[in-house]
Structure formats: C-alpha cells, structure tokens
Amino acid sequence: MTWKNFTKVAVLGNAGGGKSTLSKRLSDITGLPLYVLDKIKYRSGGVEVSQEEYKRAHQEILQTDRWIIDGFGCMETVWLRLDEADTLVYVDLPLYVHFWLMTKRMISGYFNPPEGWPENSPIFKGSMISYRVLWLCHKYLTPMISRIYRSGAK
Numbered sequence: 438m439t440w441k442n443f444t445k446v447a448v449l450g451n452a453g454g455g456k457s458t459l460s461k462r463l464s465d466i467t468g469l470p471l472y473v474l475d476k477i478k479y480r481s482g483g484v485e486v487s488q489e490e491y492k493r494a495h496q497e498i499l500q501t502d503r504w505i506i507d508g509f510g511c512m513e514t515v516w517l518r519l520d521e522a523d524t525l526v527y528v529d530l531p532l533y534v535h536f537w538l539m540t541k542r543m544i545s546g547y548f549n550p551p552e553g554w555p556e557n558s559p560i561f562k563g564s565m566i567s568y569r570v571l572w573l574c575h576k577y578l579t580p581m582i583s584r585i586y587r588s589g590a591k
C-alpha cells in the first residue's frame with residue numbers, strides 16, 4: 438500500500454514529539470493539504486479563538502475530501518476526526534523524550550519559531566502549557582489510542 442491510498446490522515450501524539458514536522462513532511466510527500474490545529478485554535482500572538490469558531494473550522498476541514506490534520510485540538514473534535522480519518526499516525530515516544538524535545542523546542546523557539554505554532558506565539562507560555570499537557574496525554578490519551586489501535590476499532 439502506498440500513500441496514494443490515504444486521503445484523510447490524523448496525526449496525533451504527545452506534546453513536543455515532532456508531529457508538526459512529520460505532518461509537513463507527509464504533506465510534501467503526498468500532496469495532501471495540511472491543517473495545523475494550533476494555527477486554527479490560536480491566532481497570532483497565541484490568542485485562543487472561541488470554541489464555536491474552532492469547531493466550525495474543524496468541521497469544514499472534515500467535510501473536504503483530502504487532508505492531513507496535525508494536532509489534538511480538543512477532546513470533542515478528536516473523536517470526530519478519528520471517525521473520518523482513513524489513517525492515524527500516533528507519535529508515541531518515551532515520556533522523557535517528549536520532555537527533552539519540548540525543552541529543546543522552548544530554548545530554540547526564542548531564535549526560530551517552533552514548527553506549527555501560530556505567528557508571534559509566546560514561547561514560554563506555550564511551553565508551560567505543553568509541559569502541563571505532557572503527563573495528562575501520557576496518562577489518558579495514549580492508553581485510549583493504544584486500545585483503539587490494538588482492537589482495530591475505528
């Protein structure tokens with residue numbers, strides 16, 4: 438099977454694992470349009486859009502025929518996305534690797550904006566949010582995605 442067989446790809450995983458870099462590369466290889474949820478959920482400067490605006494934009498993407506969606510968004514929309522996706526890429530590195538990569542991204546982010554972040558996002562604030570999410574994702578989301586993957590259920 439080749440990438441030509443995939444038309445709707447959801448890329449998920451814990452913070453700092455390289456989802457945005459991987460998603461961009463997949464988009465370059467496949468020609469599928471890339472939608473970065475952090476750029477939809479947050480405006481320039483890191484200002485969050487309303488939940489209604491985010492959900493409306495997310496639904497508009499799901500209604501298209503071809504996409505790669507990078508990121509989590511919110512619990513409500515992640516399940517809608519997984520129902521529509523024909524392919525799930527889940528980045529599941531050891532927790533300490535995510536922690537290290539997030540720290541590296543925070544430091545380098547002061548010189549080069551992180552891949553997939555909205556323009557002028559506050560590096561320190563965004564990194565602190567990512568650190569808080571790190572354990573929650575590891576504890577709750579990773580086991581749920583693993584169960585889905587192992588069961589073959591969609």
